[in-house]
Amino acid sequence: MDIRRREFIKGAAAAAALTAVGLPVNAMLAQQAEAANMGITWDKAPCRFCGTGCGVLVGVKNGKVVATKGDAEAPVNKGLNCIKGYFLAKIMYGEDRLTKPLLRKGDKFEEISWDEALDKIAAEMQKVIKESGPQAIGMFGSGQWTIHEGYVASKFMKAGVGSNSIDPNARFCMASAVAAFMKTFGSDEPMGNYDDLDLGDTYFLWGANMSECHPILFSRMTANRVKNPNVKIIDFATRYSRTSKEADHYVEFKPQTDLALANGIAHVIVRDKLYNEDFIKANTIFKTGKTNIGYGVEDNFSFTDKEEVIDFDTYKKMIKEYTPKKVEELSGVPAKAVEEMAKLYADPKRKVCSYWTMGFNQHVRGTWVNQLVYNIHLLTGKIAQPGQGPFSLTGQPSACGTAREVGTFAHRLPSDMVVMNPEHRKIAGKIWNVDPESIPAKPGFHATEMLRALDRGDIKFLWVQVNNPFQAAPNVDRFRKGARKKGRFVVVSDAYPTRSTEVADLILPTAMWVEKEGMFGNAERRTQHWNKMADAPGESKEDLWQIIEVAKRMGMGKLFDFPKDKPLHQAIFEEYRQFTLGTGKDLAPYEVYKKERGVIWPYINGKSVPWRYNEKYDPLVAKGSGIQFYKAKKYDKKAAIYFRPYEPAAEPPDASYPFWLCTGRVLEHWHTGTMTARVPELHRAVPEAVCELNPEDAKKMKVKNRDKIRLTTRRGSLELLASVGERGIPGKGSVFVPFFDENKMINNLTLDAFCPISKEPDYKKCAVKVEKV
Amino acid sequence: MPVSGLVIQVDPARRNAIISTLNNLDNVELTDTPDGKPLVAVLDVESMREEEALFKEINDISGVHNVTLSYHNFEDISDD
Numbered sequence: 001m002d003i004r005r006r007e008f009i010k011g012a013a014a015a016a017a018l019t020a021v022g023l024p025v026n027a028m029l030a031q032q033a034e035a036a037n038m039g040i041t042w043d044k045a046p047c048r049f050c051g052t053g054c055g056v057l058v059g060v061k062n063g064k065v066v067a068t069k070g071d072a073e074a075p076v077n078k079g080l081n082c083i084k085g086y087f088l089a090k091i092m093y094g095e096d097r098l099t100k101p102l103l104r105k106g107d108k109f110e111e112i113s114w115d116e117a118l119d120k121i122a123a124e125m126q127k128v129i130k131e132s133g134p135q136a137i138g139m140f141g142s143g144q145w146t147i148h149e150g151y152v153a154s155k156f157m158k159a160g161v162g163s164n165s166i167d168p169n170a171r172f173c174m175a176s177a178v179a180a181f182m183k184t185f186g187s188d189e190p191m192g193n194y195d196d197l198d199l200g201d202t203y204f205l206w207g208a209n210m211s212e213c214h215p216i217l218f219s220r221m222t223a224n225r226v227k228n229p230n231v232k233i234i235d236f237a238t239r240y241s242r243t244s245k246e247a248d249h250y251v252e253f254k255p256q257t258d259l260a261l262a263n264g265i266a267h268v269i270v271r272d273k274l275y276n277e278d279f280i281k282a283n284t285i286f287k288t289g290k291t292n293i294g295y296g297v298e299d300n301f302s303f304t305d306k307e308e309v310i311d312f313d314t315y316k317k318m319i320k321e322y323t324p325k326k327v328e329e330l331s332g333v334p335a336k337a338v339e340e341m342a343k344l345y346a347d348p349k350r351k352v353c354s355y356w357t358m359g360f361n362q363h364v365r366g367t368w369v370n371q372l373v374y375n376i377h378l379l380t381g382k383i384a385q386p387g388q389g390p391f392s393l394t395g396q397p398s399a400c401g402t403a404r405e406v407g408t409f410a411h412r413l414p415s416d417m418v419v420m421n422p423e424h425r426k427i428a429g430k431i432w433n434v435d436p437e438s439i440p441a442k443p444g445f446h447a448t449e450m451l452r453a454l455d456r457g458d459i460k461f462l463w464v465q466v467n468n469p470f471q472a473a474p475n476v477d478r479f480r481k482g483a484r485k486k487g488r489f490v491v492v493s494d495a496y497p498t499r500s501t502e503v504a505d506l507i508l509p510t511a512m513w514v515e516k517e518g519m520f521g522n523a524e525r526r527t528q529h530w531n532k533m534a535d536a537p538g539e540s541k542e543d544l545w546q547i548i549e550v551a552k553r554m555g556m557g558k559l560f561d562f563p564k565d566k567p568l569h570q571a572i573f574e575e576y577r578q579f580t581l582g583t584g585k586d587l588a589p590y591e592v593y594k595k596e597r598g599v600i601w602p603y604i605n606g607k608s609v610p611w612r613y614n615e616k617y618d619p620l621v622a623k624g625s626g627i628q629f630y631k632a633k634k635y636d637k638k639a640a641i642y643f644r645p646y647e648p649a650a651e652p653p654d655a656s657y658p659f660w661l662c663t664g665r666v667l668e669h670w671h672t673g674t675m676t677a678r679v680p681e682l683h684r685a686v687p688e689a690v691c692e693l694n695p696e697d698a699k700k701m702k703v704k705n706r707d708k709i710r711l712t713t714r715r716g717s718l719e720l721l722a723s724v725g726e727r728g729i730p731g732k733g734s735v736f737v738p739f740f741d742e743n744k745m746i747n748n749l750t751l752d753a754f755c756p757i758s759k760e761p762d763y764k765k766c767a768v769k770v771e772k773v
Numbered sequence: 774m775p776v777s778g779l780v781i782q783v784d785p786a787r788r789n790a791i792i793s794t795l796n797n798l799d800n801v802e803l804t805d806t807p808d809g810k811p812l813v814a815v816l817d818v819e820s821m822r823e824e825e826a827l828f829k830e831i832n833d834i835s836g837v838h839n840v841t842l843s844y845h846n847f848e849d850i851s852d853d
Contacts, residue, residue, distance in 0.1 A: 006776070009846045010815050013778030014804045016844035017813040020780050023806060036846070059846070066848035069778075070841070080780055080841035083828055086821065090847070215839060222838040223782055223811075246838060 005036070012036035019072045020079025044071055044597065045530035046520045048091070048513045049084045051143070051394025052076060052216050053522025055597050056088060058514055063535040065092060065514065074597045076194055076526065082215035091512075092534070096497055098509035099538020109507060114539060117506060118546070121463070122553035124489045125161070128461045134162035135440075138450045138459040142466035143170035143396030143403045145543065146518030147527070148569050150402035151414075151576045152544040152560065153465065158439050159432045160556040164419050165444030165459065167410045169467040170396060170403035172447060172761060173358070176366025177392035178404055179758035183367065184374045184640050187416055187584065187631030188404050191612040192353070192389040193524040193600060197221045199387030200351040202344055203233045206258060206373060207359010207764075209728075211243040213665055214357075214393055222246060234341065236261065237359065238662065238764075239692070239736050240729040251341065252731050255660045255765045257331035259365055260646040261338065262372035264327030267319050268342030269379050275346070279381030283627055285635045286315045288643040295364050295650035295753040299452050303756035309635075310643070318643040330646060346380050351387035357395065358664065362764050367757035368644035375641045384613040384627050394523040395665075401521015405585065405601075406576065410450075411443035414579035416631075419443060431578050432559065446759040448473065448752050454490075455482025463491045464500055465543050466510070471499035471742055474761045475715055475752040493543055499742050508546055511536035517569045519593065525600045529593035544572070584612075584620050584631055649765040650753035653733065657713060657767035659697075660734040663746055664763075666727070689741035690723040693770070694732045698724040701772055708773040711735070713766055716748040719773055735770060739763075774817075775824050778844035779831070781812040787836030788812075794834050800827065821847065 011032025015025045025033070040059040047054040055074020059067030068088050072079035081088075101117035102109035112120075128136050139157050141150060145168070157166040181188045197203075197220040210218040225231035235247035236258065244250040253261050269275050289305045296303070310318075324335030345352055354373050363369055370392065377383040377390045394400055407414045417424035419441060429436030445453050451473050453459040462483070464470075470480050483490050483503040492504040495512045515536035521527045536542075548560045562571035570590045580587045580601070588603040600608040604619050613629050615621040621628040629639040653659055691709060693701075703709060705724040710717060720737070730736045737746045751766040783791050788808065795801055795814060800823070804813040814831070818824050832840045 006774070006817070009776045010802070010817055013776050013815045013844040013846070014802075014813060015778075017778035017780050017815075018804065018806070020841075020843040021806065021811050021813065023810060023813075040848075061848060067844075067846040069844040079843050081843070081845075082841060083825065085842040086777070086825060086828070086845055090821070211839070216841065219782060219839045219841055226782065226785065226838070 008032045008036040016069045016079065020070055040067060043531055043533050045514050046397060046522065046528040046598070047081065047085065048088055048397060050214060051396055051399050051523045052214050053397065053520060053526055053528060053598065054081055054216050055528070056081060056085065058533055060533050065534050071597060076522065076598070077216045080216055080219065092515070094496060097495060097537050098497065098507060099540060100509060101539070102507040104505045114541070117508060118549045118553055120506060121491055121550050125461055126554060129161070132460055135165060135444070136458065136460045137161050137163045137165065138445060138454065138462045139166040140447065140450060140462060140464045140467065140469050141166060141168040141408050143168055143173060143394070143399030144466040145398060145402045145408065147398060147401050147406055147521060147576070148518060148572045149465070149543045150406040150408045151572060152547050154406055154408045155432055155559055156547050156551050156556070158419070159428070159434045160551055160559050162438060162440060163444055164410050164440050164442065165450055166408055167445065167447040167450055168403040168408045169447065169469060169472060170399045171409065171759060172362070172472060173395045174361050174392060174399055175409070175760040176361040176363060176370055176755050176758040179367040180370030180374065182416070184371055184642065185629050185632055186634065189400055189525055190389065190391045190523070191384040192391055193610050194220065195610065196353050196387050196389060196391065198224050200353045201228060201231045201387070202350045202352040204236065204345070204352065204354045205234065205243060205247070206236045206354060206356040208355050208357040208393060209241040209243045210355065210393070211246055212241065213395070217393070218243065232344070234344070238731050238734060251333055251337055253331040253333050254731065255662065255734060256649040257646065258360065258369050259372065259644070260322060260327045260330040261333055262369065262376065263319060263322035263646065264324055264338045265342040265345055266372070266375050266379060267322040268324065268339055269346050269376065270316050270319055274342070275379040276381035279627070280312065280379065283629060283638055284378050284641050285638045286310045286312055286643070287640045288318065291645055292647065293756045296756055296759065297650060297751065297753045299456065301756070305757060315641065315643050345376050352380070352382045353388060354390045355393055357393045359764060361392070361760055362762055364650050364753050364755055364762045365644070365647055366755040366760050371642045371644055374639070378639055378641050384611050386611060392523070397522070398520035400523055400525065401519065401527055405521055410446050414576060415583045415585045431575065448754055448759065448761055451479040451482065454488060455479060455485070457485070457487060460487060461489045465493045468498045468500045470503050471745065471747065472739065474747055474750040474763060476745065476747040477716060493546055495540070509538060509540040511540045511542040515540070516542040519573065526598040527587060527593060527601060528598035650762065651751050651766045653767045657769045659768045659770050661711065661713065661749060661766050661768035662730065662734055662736045662764045663739045663750060664736065666738045666740065688720070689738045689744040689746065690721045692723045692726070692728050692730050692736040694730050694734065695725050696732055698722065701770065703772050710771045710773050711737070711749060712769040712771070713749040713751070715751065718744060718746060718749055720744050735768060774819055774849045775821055775845065775847040777816045777824055777842060779814045779816065779828070780841045780843055781814060781831060782838040783812060784836040784838065785809070791834055791836050795831065798827065798830070
């Protein structure tokens with residue numbers, strides 16, 4: 001590049017940054033930016049990584065992505081991207097990108113044509129259906145599927161194959177939030193939006209390392225604090241992280257005791273009558289359910305709750321035992337801090353938000369702990385208002401848009417409908433133009449059980465798309481062995497070789513991100529569209545094409561015979577949109593998404609609803625109601641405050657395995673590292689997973705930073721380096737290991753216990769032994 | 774040889790000290806922004822590895838709340 005062009009690009013970089021902070025760009029920088037753009041075509045897209053849904057402008061030259069910039073017109077990030085923005089484009093050009101279908105021959109894979117691959121899949125599926133029935137077919141999808149892909153996959157499985165055993169890796173990520181939203185409010189997903197980060201003044205983070213995992217949202221919160229010194233950020237966590245360092249208060253609790261802590265806060269609010277009585281009377285009911293509900297560690301575990309409506313007085317009696325003193329005994333959080341936090345939550349002068357991610361969701365009582373935070377907001381009436389409310393963050397770009405809204409779970413249909421409800425199947429049958437009876441009424445296998453079923457032989461054919469369950473699943477070694485058992489056929493569609501392609505019988509090369517047209521839905525209910533901008537390498541094809549081609553070969557082509565007068569992606573979306581209209585989850589016409597930087601649903605009378613359930617913003621609320629939870633139809637449009645007790649974890653530490661093992665993410669790598677590990681720069685920065693130890697524990701064991709240690713659980717053993725006093729500091733008695741490293745398979749050690757309601761595994765708590773090697 | 778534009782949110786009380794630290798870093802050029810606004814920096818380096826290391830170094834400066842990326846051009850190395 002000549003010096004002159006380099007100067008232009010530097011001018012463009014400065015101009016983009018100034019625009020992002022709302023400052024004017026002088027004429028010289030503007031001219032340089034214009035010159036830098038020569039030969040580059042720019043178009044909008046949401047970021048490929050987490051569930052924040054940042055807007056990115058993608059620069060393409062000669063069919064390849066050569067530049068990106070934060071989209072200053074995108075309301076989510078207003079021109080800013082996190083460090084992963086550096087690698088958005090580079091993830092597409094890893095040297096080992098898959099470019100041809102590959103069929104297993106013994107221990108090797110041989111290239112085959114697409115026709116051969118698709119014929120083989122159709123033949124294998126038909127054989128399994130004939131011999132074992134459609135329930136022996138499974139599909140393991142993802143919150144990284146585009147909305148179009150998830151919709152096509154769901155229709156293929158539920159209306160075509162006749163199996164509800166389709167489940168996304170979102171089951172590993174936010175199923176607990178879904179279950180809790182549905183039970184409490186009758187509708188999934190938050191009522192607020194990201195503007196709450198700018199408008200509130202008190203932020204409680206529960207098990208959410210936002211600084212590293214949702215940096216753009218965290219930067220909005222800290223920018224709010226710079227402008228308003230009254231803003232407080234409170235980090236409730238079991239591990240001291242960069243978020244804790246930036247927070248005003250770090251409140252450490254013992255693993256699993258967030259249940260007690262949330263109940264303790266509710267206890268003080270009730271005890272001191274800090275609640276909003278009018279709000280409670282008008283908008284809530286009280287409920288309780290079964291206790292001692294199990295952990296799902298055994299195959300074919302089943303659970304049915306027995307819910308009961310109670311009154312406020314009964315709830316008061318139930319919550320009475322969670323005194324600050326008792327909470328201190330259980331959690332280690334000083335009673336005084338519990339009192340202070342309750343008062344902060346209830347202070348009528350404060351606008352309060354709660355944010356959480358995997359700490360709550362990956363929890364054997366994940367549904368409960370989500371509900372306990374709703375309780376605090378419902379008791380205080382601090383909900384569904386600008387700057388106030390509970391908000392579950394998501395980890396994948398379309399966990400909400402695809403997994404939750406399209407309904408690619410084993411029990412769900414689009415728009416909060418479920419396969420168990422005959423009326424819902426009727427609606428689906430009508431839109432899909434199939435007999436509703438052809439949609440099975442019984443939920444299929446959820447993600448963990450699907451992998452167990454593959455091992456048992458109840459699932460014989462499994463198609464994995466856009467994810468890596470044979471690295472990411474808990475207790476994964478069992479499932480890896482199961483996949484290679486005789487009589488199983490595993491197809492994996494991916495862009496790169498992974499730990500899942502290793503166990504596949506057939507690998508399909510997949511087009512990714514801007515190599516295809518798509519839509520993602522982020523955590524604030526914002527649906528975003530992008531056009532195809534770059535060429536996929538070799539013979540890579542998008543996932544929806546793969547599914548439709550197999551469907552045609554199985555005689556199900558009619559399911560995907562969309563109107564020809566419109567482009568395919570538009571026609572697919574318009575069919576899907578029919579599910580949403582008039583439901584309070586209404587999506588906008590396709591052309592609106594093509595033009596806008598995302599649109600928040602519900603989209604009613606040509607406008608988005610920024611705060612659901614609030615009369616001022618939401619036309620679906622009855623006039624004069626103020627706040628109305630209109631989707632909770634069973635209980636007179638009132639939200640439910642559930643009493644849910646503290647119960648211990650599935651496998652607490654003991655004399656043989658004296659530490660807690662917690663797993664999670666690091667800033668530089670996203671999930672199992674299949675994309676970010678392809679970026680040499682990122683890989684060098686964090687080349688391997690290390691085990692964080694608390695410095696006091698390390699001292700007792702005479703372990704120094706970077707010493708080799710061995711972790712052992714009841715399921716397996718792993719050697720890795722210790723990290724002492726580096727990035728994160730787990731609480732005493734706990735260790736933390738990230739799960740991105742395919743050479744350090746920490747999920748060989750984790751336990752496949754899950755929340756009996758949401759079926760989401762608890763990756764944060766099992767017992768482990770730590771030894772110096 | 775990638776070029777990137779960064780936005781740096783800082784503690785207002787330590788703004789001047791942070792500017793001074795940034796001015797001492799190689800390959801970092803600051804663009805003037807008024808008090809009360811975040812800092813704007815352009816990184817001009819040899820490799821994405823250096824770029825990422827610099828990003829982290831800036832992020833770790835005492836008083837820096839967070840660093841975000843607003844522009845990234847890597848047309849020279851898109852074929853790496």
